[in-house]
Every structure is written in C-alpha cells, then in structure tokens.
Amino acid sequence: MKKFLQKHLFPILLGLIDGILTVLTLATGKILDKPHEGFSLNLAIRVALVTSISGACMYFISEYSRQRIRLIRAEKELNFTQHGKFVTTNLGKQIRKETLQSVIISGSCSFLGAFIPMSGAVFFPGTAWVSLIIALFILALLGWGIARIVYGNAILWVTYLFLAGIVVSFIGYKLRVI
Numbered sequence: 001m002k003k004f005l006q007k008h009l010f011p012i013l014l015g016l017i018d019g020i021l022t023v024l025t026l027a028t029g030k031i032l033d034k035p036h037e038g039f040s041l042n043l044a045i046r047v048a049l050v051t052s053i054s055g056a057c058m059y060f061i062s063e064y065s066r067q068r069i070r071l072i073r074a075e076k077e078l079n080f081t082q083h084g085k086f087v088t089t090n091l092g093k094q095i096r097k098e099t100l101q102s103v104i105i106s107g108s109c110s111f112l113g114a115f116i117p118m119s120g121a122v123f124f125p126g127t128a129w130v131s132l133i134i135a136l137f138i139l140a141l142l143g144w145g146i147a148r149i150v151y152g153n154a155i156l157w158v159t160y161l162f163l164a165g166i167v168v169s170f171i172g173y174k175l176r177v178i
Helices: 002-033 041-077 090-123 128-149 154-175
Strands: none
Touching: 002 041, 002 090, 002 128, 041 090, 041 128, 090 128, 128 154
8 A cells, every 4th residue: 555655646646636626616606605505416426527537637638748758858868869769669658557547546536535525515515614624624634744745844735735725715705616
C-alpha cells in the first residue's frame, strides 16, 4: 500500500482536491440558498460523475503531455538527430500505460472528492450546510497530509487549502450553478 501511495500520490491528491473544489463551485449556491430542497442521490452521483470526467480529461492531457516533453528533452540531451523516436519505443508505451493508470486513479478520487461532501446534503437535507463543513474539513486534512509528506509547514498548507475552499465556495454561492 505504501508503494502504491508513493507512486500515485499526485493523482490521488489532485483528484480529491479537484473534486472537492469543483463541487463547492457547483453546489454551494443551492446548499445555502435552498437547503429545504435538498439534493437527491441521483443529483449527487451525476455531479460527482461530471466532476470526475472533467478532472480525468484534464489530468490525462496535462500528464501525458508532461511525460512526452520529458522524452523529447531526453532525446535532445542524447543528441538524437530524429525527434519523436522515444515516443514510439517501449518508453512511449510505458508512458501511456502509466498515464492511463493515473487517470483512472485521479478520476476515481475526483468522484469521491465530489460525492462525499454532496452526500452530506443528500443524507442530512435539513442541515445541508454541514456538507460545506465536511468539504472544508477534508481540504484542511489534505493540507495537513501534504505538509507531512513534503516536510512543509502544516499551518500554511491547512490554511491555504481551507482558504481555497472558502474562496471557491463564495464564488459558487455567487454563481449558483445548480
């Protein structure tokens, strides 16, 4: 498990944080304006699914292009006369395989990151605002975890992610997407 986390930490964190911030943008307006209407389980799943698909596409494009750029740099450092040779080798296949694995992980974590806070509004419709607290708490917890992993200042990481959640929630409240 530890090896898995070390290898896939970036897509896990990116997926969770993306899912939470996206759902805060989409749902805060409805949660605060119309708490009595509540969320259905169907709506929570659909929002989480759209969030995960969007996050997975973004992750694939950014990660695959980043990995290909690394191969291009290696070709230049090795003074290859033809460009794009590494991409057609086993290295290129390995990059595609690793990127697709990471896309699945990131997309799944994005789904969870969006669904978990929304489920608070589904299962506790009278206190739907608790889902916002859950989302902010998870962001703070992720900030603490990131700080431990990168030997950073936990107070700063927790504060930054918590404030990002508040800012995105405010934007979501003003936009009222759902």
